[in-house]
Amino acid sequence: MIEFLKATKSFRTAKREVHAVQDVSLTIEQGDIYGIIGFSGAGKSTLLRLVNLLEKPTAGSVKVQGTDITTLSPKELRKLRRRIGMIFQNFNLFTSRTVAGNVGYPLKLAGTSRQEVQRRVAELLQFVGLSDKANDYPEQLSGGQKQRVGIARALATSPDILICDEATSALDPETTSDILRLLKKVNAEFGITILLITHEMHVIQTICNKVAIMENGKVLENGSVFDTFTNPQHETTQNFIQSVQQDRPSSTLLEKWRSNGGTKLYRIVFKGEIAGAPLLSRITRKHGTDFNIVYGTVRELQEQLYGNLLVSFDGPELAIQQVISELSELTEIKEVQTDAS
Numbered sequence: 001m002i003e004f005l006k007a008t009k010s011f012r013t014a015k016r017e018v019h020a021v022q023d024v025s026l027t028i029e030q031g032d033i034y035g036i037i038g039f040s041g042a043g044k045s046t047l048l049r050l051v052n053l054l055e056k057p058t059a060g061s062v063k064v065q066g067t068d069i070t071t072l073s074p075k076e077l078r079k080l081r082r083r084i085g086m087i088f089q090n091f092n093l094f095t096s097r098t099v100a101g102n103v104g105y106p107l108k109l110a111g112t113s114r115q116e117v118q119r120r121v122a123e124l125l126q127f128v129g130l131s132d133k134a135n136d137y138p139e140q141l142s143g144g145q146k147q148r149v150g151i152a153r154a155l156a157t158s159p160d161i162l163i164c165d166e167a168t169s170a171l172d173p174e175t176t177s178d179i180l181r182l183l184k185k186v187n188a189e190f191g192i193t194i195l196l197i198t199h200e201m202h203v204i205q206t207i208c209n210k211v212a213i214m215e216n217g218k219v220l221e222n223g224s225v226f227d228t229f230t231n232p233q234h235e236t237t238q239n240f241i242q243s244v245q246q247d248r249p250s251s252t253l254l255e256k257w258r259s260n261g262g263t264k265l266y267r268i269v270f271k272g273e274i275a276g277a278p279l280l281s282r283i284t285r286k287h288g289t290d291f292n293i294v295y296g297t298v299r300e301l302q303e304q305l306y307g308n309l310l311v312s313f314d315g316p317e318l319a320i321q322q323v324i325s326e327l328s329e330l331t332e333i334k335e336v337q338t339d340a341s
Contacts, residue, residue: 001161001193002028002051006060009046020046022217023060028195028210030160033187035204035225036197037240038214044197047214048163051195052084053077064161082110085154085192089166091146093138099125099149100134106156124152128182144175151182155190162186164196168203180207201240205229205301213237226302230271231332257294263312265294266324269332270307279330280311287322289315310336 009021021043028034036044049055050062053069061068064080072080093102103124104117112120125131128148138146147167154162164183168176184207187194198204204211204225212222213236220234232238257265270279275298284291296309313320327333 001030001032001065002026002195003063004047004050004060005063007047007050007057007062008059009043009050009055010058019217021050021057024214024217024219025060026212026219026222028193030193031187031191032210033184033194033196033208034210034212035208036195036212036214037199037201037204038197039199041216042214043217044214045165046217048165048195048197051161051163052081052086082106082157083160085157085159085162087147087150087154087162087164087167089169091138091143091150091170093146093149093153095138098135098137099130099141102138102149103152103156106153110157120156121152124155127155128152142175143171144178147171147175147179148182151179151186155186155192158190159192162192162194164194166198167196169198169200176203177206183207209302213240224302226271226304226306229301230269230306230308253295257312265310265312265336266333267336268307268309268311268327270298270305270309271331272304274330275305275307279327280309283323283326284313284315287315287319287326289313289319289323 004024004026007021007024008019011018011020024047036047038044046055050057051064053062053072056070061070063069064084069077069080094105097105100121104121107117107120121134122131125134128151130145130148130152133141133145133149138149141149150167162183167183168179171179180203183194183196186192194207196203196208208225210223211225211228213220213228213234215236220236221228221232228237229241232241268280280291290313292312292314294310294312296307296311298305298307300306313323315323324333
């Protein structure tokens with residue numbers, strides 16, 4: 001559906017050349033909910049703007065449905081943009097138009113008949129749960145309602161792709177959850193590919209099936225959300241995941257553990273069905289050792305169980321090594337530094 005091939009976008013300022021996007025290669029398949037995460041200035045927004053050619057790549061290419069969009073004529077580009085919906089952080093609604101007027105605006109631009117505009121607007125407002133707000137103005141709406149209007153407007157022309165630019169960052173947590181559920185509904189019922197950017201990892205965890213982490217215009221790593229969360233490779237990714245996983249004990253807890261005689265600490269990652277099995281107790285009992293869970297959680301991620309535990313072992317050194325060896329065949333286990341979890 002969307003393919004970035006060594007895409008690069010550079011800007012020249014009075015003082016220097018800025019590489020907003022650097023040599024990015026990504027493939028977003030049809031039906032994906034693909035998240036791009038990074039701190040401010042990472043290049044996320046610029047990357048999104050390449051998809052509908054609001055920014056033209058200075059090198060590389062961007063393909064949408066197999067077509068290099070940089071080769072399109074102005075007429076072809078306008079046609080493409082009607083197949084790409086956008087929702088924004090600050091809603092971008094017309095304050096002088098009613099809710100119905102905002103949702104129907106893209107259809108009026110496309111020359112749709114008045115009767116069809118009315119039918120489509122009513123259908124979309126029912127879909128987003130705002131049928132009773134058709135004649136209200138944006139100033140009469142809450143933030144979550146405004147974003148629902150934005151989503152309805154983005155869906156008006158029946159797009160294949162929906163681009164979300166920090167769509168929930170201006171909303172409170174409860175409203176964010178509501179909007180994310182609505183976006184999942186859009187994806188499930190209409191099969192629309194969603195490409196979103198965010199600086200919040202919990203948004204990625206909640207809605208996306210794929211993720212790419214950006215920093216300084218580059219993609220540091222990308223893949224399925226489950227694999228990225230359970231086995232992050234880059235320090236930046238680890239920091240993002242830590243913001244939602246909270247899988248590291250505090251220094252106070254670690255100090256208490258050390259004062260009680262703790263020496264070696266191991267991180268064990270359990271994935272899938274094995275996360276719900278009494279694996280740790282079974283293997284340690286088999287080798288005549290004890291274990292102590294210092295910190296950890298078992299949670300659901302992408303409809304799979306994922307356990308992340310910090311444990312210490314007590315027993316003969318040889319027996320402990322046998323436990324670690326057997327666990328390594330079924331889980332990911334490694335010793336960690338107790339001064340930095």
